[in-house]
Structure formats: structure tokens, C-alpha cells
Amino acid sequence: MPPRLTPLRIQLLRTIARLTAENDGPPSAADLARACGLTEGTISFHLKTLRDLGYIGRSGARGRLNLTEKTRALIGMGLPIYGQIAAGPPILAEQVPEQTTPSVDALLGVREGDFLLQIRGDSMTGIGVMDGDYVLVRPAAEVLDGEVAVVLIPGDNAATLKRLYHFGDEVTLMSENPHHPRMTFPADQVRVQGRMVARLGVAGPRVSKGRD
Known part of the structure; x- marks a missing residue:
């Protein structure tokens, strides 16, 4: 019978990933044995078996255990990319992954200090930001005109996500939904908290209005 990926072997891969993260580097076989309470x-x-299956490799004099991209996709450290999907004329949907992302963080370009906010409301639907979505925000005290920013509203002690423009001594916050009016404040009363750099649409598929 050919070697296969058993639950124990999947757990070993997860333990290698955890030890790598905790120790800023891959573990040795001895480290893994101690962590799992198994003999060397x-x-x-x-x-x-895991090396034969292509899930791990070794490097360095002490034979450190390195996870392959195949493993990162398997245990949730990355996502398989199955080619492209058409939003216009149909194209063939490939069934074999072309590559995998190292992680969702890497896919989004996350940097140290970035954070997520969950959206409440429909003022930014024009750029695909829906109620229930998450936006990735990069901390910044200033943004360029036209960028989408997280802004503290004067007097409300509340933050909002809007497209920001400077006009002399004033700042105008504009929605991406015609049903929401623009807001204008004195520039010295507006506090920018960060710039939106990505959106995560996790609220589920939406059904277009006006269709049966």
C-alpha cells in the first residue's frame, strides 16, 4: 500500500508549523519528538514518509524541518490558486492548483500594525464594501485626496470609512452610495486613523436586486 497522510502525520505537520512560529525557525526531529511525546x-x-510525499524538507547541518508550500496549503497556512475565473466571457476553470499563497496575510500584503475593521452600513457599496465585510486598514495620520480612510467624526467620538478630500481649510468625506450625503468638517477637527488597503468579503454571496 502506498504511503498516505494519516491524522497523526497531519498533526505532526501542524506541530512543526507551531514550533516554527514559536521559535522563529524550523525545529529539528528531536524538537518535534519532545513536543509530541514520541520517540525519535x-x-x-x-x-x-512526509518527505517522500513532498510535505517537508530538511536544511542545515542539524536537519531542520521545513514545511513545503504543499503543506502550507493543506494545513491552512495558505490557499490553493486554481487559475482564473471569468467575470465576462467564460473561460475554462482549472481543477489543478497552479500555485498556493504563503498565507492570507501575504496575499493581502499585511504589514506590522495593520488591523481589521468590520463594516456596518451600506455607504461604501459603490466600491464593493458591503455590510458585514472586513476592511484591512494601515495606520496613517494623513491620506492623499481620493483615498478611502478611517476618520474620526468631530463631536461624535465615532469612526467612519469614507473617501477623503481636502478643500482649503475643510475636509469633505464622501460615500460610495448616492443615498448617503457628503460630510464636510473643518480640517483641524478631522482625525485620520488609517487608510483602507484591502477588503475581505466574508458576509456571503449577494443576490442582485430586481432579479427573480
């Missing part, structure tokens, strides 16, 4: 002989048997 047992670990060695399973690691050989």
Missing part, C-alpha cells in the same frame, strides 16, 4: 525512532519513520 517513531518520529523518524513518519518524517521519512
Whole structure:
């Protein structure tokens, strides 16, 4: 029978990922054995199978255990990319992954200090930001005209996501929904908290209005 990926071997891969994150570097086989409470002989048997299956590699004099991109996709450290999908004329949907992302963070270009906010309301639907979505925000005290920013509204002690423009001594916040009016404030009363850099549409598929 050919070697296969058993629940124990998946757990070993997850443990390698955890040890790598905790120690800022990949573990050795001995480190993995101690963490799992198994003998080095047992670990060695399973690691050989995992190497044969293409889930791990070794590097360095001490044989550190490195996870492959195949493993990162398997245990949720990355997502498989199955080619392209048409939003216009149909194209063939490939069934074999062309590549995998290292992680969702890498896919979005997350930097240290970035944070997520969940959207409440429909003022930014014109750019695809729907109620229930998350937006990735990069902290900034200033943004360029036309950028979408997280802004503290004067007097309300509340933040809003709007497109921002400077006009002399005033700042205008504009929605991406014609049903929401623009807001104008003195520039010295507006506090920019950050700039939107990405959107995560996790609220589920939407059904277009006006269709049966």
C-alpha cells in the first residue's frame, strides 16, 4: 500500500508549523519528538514518509524541518490558486492548483500594525464594501485626496470609512452610495486613523436586486 497522510502525520505537520512560529525557525526531529511525546525512532519513520510525499524538507547541518508550500496549503497556512475565473466571457476553470499563497496575510500584503475593521452600513457599496465585510486598514495620520480612510467624526467620538478630500481649510468625506450625503468638517477637527488597503468579503454571496 502506498504511503498516505494519516491524522497523526497531519498533526505532526501542524506541530512543526507551531514550533516554527514559536521559535522563529524550523525545529529539528528531536524538537518535534519532545513536543509530541514520541520517540525519535517513531518520529523518524513518519518524517521519512512526509518527505517522500513532498510535505517537508530538511536544511542545515542539524536537519531542520521545513514545511513545503504543499503543506502550507493543506494545513491552512495558505490557499490553493486554481487559475482564473471569468467575470465576462467564460473561460475554462482549472481543477489543478497552479500555485498556493504563503498565507492570507501575504496575499493581502499585511504589514506590522495593520488591523481589521468590520463594516456596518451600506455607504461604501459603490466600491464593493458591503455590510458585514472586513476592511484591512494601515495606520496613517494623513491620506492623499481620493483615498478611502478611517476618520474620526468631530463631536461624535465615532469612526467612519469614507473617501477623503481636502478643500482649503475643510475636509469633505464622501460615500460610495448616492443615498448617503457628503460630510464636510473643518480640517483641524478631522482625525485620520488609517487608510483602507484591502477588503475581505466574508458576509456571503449577494443576490442582485430586481432579479427573480
